[in-house]
Amino acid sequence: MKTTFLTVKKKSIFAVLLCVLLAGGFCATYFGVMASTTPKPVHTIVIDAGHGGIDGGAEGKTTGVAESDLNLAYAKTLKGLCEDFGIGVVMTRKNENGLYSPTASNKKKSEMEKRKQIIEDSNADLVVSVHMNSFKLSSCSGAQVYYASGNEQGKILAQNVQTSLHNSFKNAKKLPSVGDFFVLNCTSKPGILVEFGFLSNPQEEINLQNKNYMKSMCFSVLGGILEFFK
Numbered sequence: 001m002k003t004t005f006l007t008v009k010k011k012s013i014f015a016v017l018l019c020v021l022l023a024g025g026f027c028a029t030y031f032g033v034m035a036s037t038t039p040k041p042v043h044t045i046v047i048d049a050g051h052g053g054i055d056g057g058a059e060g061k062t063t064g065v066a067e068s069d070l071n072l073a074y075a076k077t078l079k080g081l082c083e084d085f086g087i088g089v090v091m092t093r094k095n096e097n098g099l100y101s102p103t104a105s106n107k108k109k110s111e112m113e114k115r116k117q118i119i120e121d122s123n124a125d126l127v128v129s130v131h132m133n134s135f136k137l138s139s140c141s142g143a144q145v146y147y148a149s150g151n152e153q154g155k156i157l158a159q160n161v162q163t164s165l166h167n168s169f170k171n172a173k174k175l176p177s178v179g180d181f182f183v184l185n186c187t188s189k190p191g192i193l194v195e196f197g198f199l200s201n202p203q204e205e206i207n208l209q210n211k212n213y214m215k216s217m218c219f220s221v222l223g224g225i226l227e228f229f230k
């Protein structure tokens with residue numbers, strides 16, 4: 001009776017051990033494969049930091065900040081947040097240099113061609129161009145989102161992003177506007193140009209350079225993009 005019990009017990013222990021080893025092996029193989037393969041993002045977007053190089057864009061009169069530098073900082077912040085949410089990102093401009101060829105006689109034309117080429121080669125679902133506004137009246141403030149006339153998907157994307165910004169920033173406009181911008185017109189992809197705020201407004205110029213404000217604004221833009229992808 002005792003022998004039989006032990007035999008049964010040994011057999012049971014052996015069976016359990018075998019299961020553990022097999023399961024362990026399976027897990028190691030499974031997670032090994034998982035770890036070595038980065039999943040392809042379901043969605044990819046182009047983030048376009050406006051201006052760059054000799055073209056600094058608008059300038060903040062209080063702090064002297066160049067729009068091109070601020071655009072790049074916002075583009076990089078938005079990129080980081082998008083990637084945290086599993087969205088693939090293609091950047092047009094990755095540093096302070098302009099996108100034009102150094103030897104080009106017409107730098108503006110060269111830069112525009114390069115932006116268009118990156119967007120075309122990207123296989124991205126949509127384009128977000130990052131800019132800062134400026135106006136002769138210093139009282140003007142607030143984020144404004146633009147889309148290309150006739151681009152229906154661009155309009156929906158712009159509505160989602162504008163609403164998301166307006167929900168978090170009371171001075172952000174309520175509705176997006178049609179904008180005649182090369183970066184939106186050069187592609188049939190849904191595209192938006194986001195003017196995050198006015199560098200001509202002294203208080204907004206300072207706010208826009210605050211890291212928490214920047215992250216919060218970019219998070220709002222991401223919220224609109226995620227809504228669009230739903």
Ligand SMILES: [Zn+2]
Pocket residue numbers: 050051057058067131132
């Ligand atoms: Zn600009």
